[in-house]
Amino acid sequence: MPEKIQIRRMNHVTTMVKDTARAMEFYNNLLGIKQIQSQVDNPAITWLQLDDGVMVHLIETDAAPAQPGSVHLAYQVDDLEATQAALESSGFQPLRGGVRYDGQAYFFIEDPDGNSVEFCTASGYAPAPQRPA
Numbered sequence: 001m002p003e004k005i006q007i008r009r010m011n012h013v014t015t016m017v018k019d020t021a022r023a024m025e026f027y028n029n030l031l032g033i034k035q036i037q038s039q040v041d042n043p044a045i046t047w048l049q050l051d052d053g054v055m056v057h058l059i060e061t062d063a064a065p066a067q068p069g070s071v072h073l074a075y076q077v078d079d080l081e082a083t084q085a086a087l088e089s090s091g092f093q094p095l096r097g098g099v100r101y102d103g104q105a106y107f108f109i110e111d112p113d114g115n116s117v118e119f120c121t122a123s124g125y126a127p128a129p130q131r132p133a
Contacts (some may be wrong), residue, residue, distance in 0.1 A: 005083050011076040011120050012055035016064035020046050023058050039100040072108070072116035080105050081127060083119050099125075 017023035024046065027033045033048040033056055046058040063070060077083045084094060087109055097107030105127070106120035 003082075003086060005086050005119075006077065006079075007075045008078055008122075009076050010054050011074040011118075012057055013073060014057040014059055014066075014071045016059050016061050016066040016070060018060070018062060018064045020058055020060045023060075027056060027058065039102050039104065072118050074106070074118035074120050076122060077119055078121070080107070080119065080121050080125065087119075 024035070027048055028035055033050055036047045036049045036055070038045060038047050044060045046060070048056040048058065050056070059071075061070075084107060087094075092109045094107040094109055097105070099105045100123075102123040103125055104120055104123045105125045106118055108116055108118050111117050
């Protein structure tokens, strides 16, 4: 059995909104969650961040409110490669991944029920050197 994955913290949550301006009245103006610079090339996503660093991503779409498979939880880990290896050894294959503008590496899997789950690093991540075989 693989080692248990060590989650550092919740990194972000996503939610779907029909009108970003209206949603910002609630999330930004009423709840006080500050807007931050986007780290992806997608104008439909507005990035917000709580004081503790956890982010909220508002995704503007006519499909709001969220349906299964259209939102996800993102868990921050220290060692993305070890996390991916542990998931793969348990039968979970990454669906997509990459590196965002701020150097945050990530990949997505689906949980046993088909829910989208993201694993990511902190910004500015540098992968561990490869160990000799």
